[in-house]
Amino acid sequence: MASQDELKQAVAKKAAEYVKGGIIGVGTGSTANFFIEELAKVKSKIDGAVASSEATAQRLRNHGIEVLDLNDVSPGDLEIYVDGADEITEHMHMLKGGGGALTREKIVAAVAQKFICICDQTKLVPVLGKFPLPVEVLPMARSHVARELVKLGGQPKLRDFTTDNGNLILDVHGLTILNPVEMEAQINQIVGVVTNGLFAARPANVLLLATDDGVKTITKS
């Protein structure tokens, strides 16, 4: 049986096959880090990258890849965004933000034409919510948002962490998310929420899933 790192490496290698040129959107986390290693090998093909976190930006620069400001990139030039997920369903709805980068990830994903999700087999789930749902909140709204999340049936816990945007994260335990599109919108409507880790309104277009039998490619129909 392959180790989790071997699976992450295999899926990152597969994702690099989608790199044809232009500007690449790069996610955050341990799987995305493996992708950065692969991207570095084909960096002569691309015009730079857009990063979804300060950590990713630093890592890209360390590999000699130019990091561009998203505001200076036209959507036509950002063909793919490659990122991991904490959970994903067969409908390509994702739960993300375990690394706290959810807001910037969602912004880059919104601009990119295609979201390529790279995961190992442990991340594919029938229903989202076993992994606590991260919600980025403005610091002054922390208690208010926590109370509202309790009304939705969750148990929010404050993470000991400050996001790249200077905000806080509430990790919401105990949710069974049967309708991710609705839940994403509902949580985002709470005043003080910056965004939440459900990526359902903008699901992945391609899921590259590393399994013991190789990397499977699942495309959203």
Ligand SMILES: O=C[C@H](O)[C@H](O)[C@H](O)COP(=O)(O)O
């Ligand atoms: O904020 C972090 C991101 O959403 C990550 O993509 C997610 O947590 C998956 O990370 P990893 O590849 O380390 O499991």
